[in-house]
Amino acid sequence: MYTPEINFLKERPEVPASVQTGAEAIAAPPTVAGAGSWALALGLGFAAAAVAMGGFLYFQAHFLRxxxxxxxxxxxxxxxxxxxxxxxxxxxxxxxELQTIRTQTEGFRSFLGSIQPWSAILEEVRRRIPGQGVWITNISASGDTVNIQGEALDFPLVNDFLLTLLDSNFVTSAVLNSASRAEGTPETEASVAYSITVTVRTIGDPDPEFTRELEQRGAIGLVEKIRTLRQAEAN
Known part of the structure; x- marks a missing residue:
């Protein structure tokens, strides 16, 4: 008698995964492909976070520096x-301070320019008289101008006096204003009356030779003032 073999496992129809329940549904492990994708995504996330944190720390350090x-x-x-x-x-x-010194120096210069060493000037005029044939009867001064009136025995002597005045370092110009003959009397000889206008140099003139001549004529105090002025200007 033939007894058919029945294979229940073989003949059992496949149950769709969507209808698995109970222990079968719980025990079903995830597929290998799904687990790998999840791990890869997680690793990439950590890597990106690490790179971002490193970049942030680098730029922070750079900013602080x-x-x-x-x-x-x-x-x-x-x-x-x-x-x-x-x-x-x-x-x-x-x-x-420099401006103050310059103002003071300019005031000192103006002061020196307003005075004249008259004793030295008169001594210079006296020395310039050419001999016994010329004499002075009157001298007047105003500023840097000196007016001289006098007499001489003849016209050449008046001209000699004018030339010697022009040769002086104290004089910048000398002009003969007039010269006329005066007839003599039984008591006096004939003479020539003259008038000369002389312009003298100012005391502040920086010429060293003029300064030495001032010292020679006795104007030592004025010479010291001139030297003080020059030192102030040099500084």
Whole structure:
């Protein structure tokens, strides 16, 4: 008698995964492909986070270095500015002192220019008289101008007197205003009356030779004032 073999496992229809329940549904492990994708995504996420954190730390450190460098540069510039301001203040003070000295020097120069060493000038005029044939009857002065009136035995002597005055370092110009013959009397000889206008140099003239002649004529005090003025101008 033939007994058919029945294979229940073989004949059992496949149950769709969507209808598996109970222990079968719980015990079903995930596929290998799905687990790998999830792990890869997680790894990439950590890697991206690490790269982002590294970049953030790098740029933060770079920013801090730049900030510290800028602060140091600002401190240096502020120090230089403070030094420059102090130097500027000092130079302004020196400029004011220099201006004061120049004002005082100019005032001193004006004062010296307003006076004349009359004793030295008169001594110079006396020395320029050519011999016994010329004499002076009157001298008047105004500023740097000296008017001389006198008499001489003849016209050549008046001309000699004019030329010797022009040869003096004290004189810048000399002009013969008039010269006329005066008839003599039984008591006096005939003579020539003359008038000469002389312009003399100012005391502030820087000519060293003129300064030496002032000393020779006894104007030592004025010479010292001139030297003081020159030293002030040189400084």
């Amino acid at each position: 730049q900030r510290d460098a800028l602060r140091a540069e600002r401190t240096r510039l502020e120090g230089e500015l403070s030094t420059a301001n102090a130097e500027l203040t000092r130079l302004q003070g020196l400029s004011q």
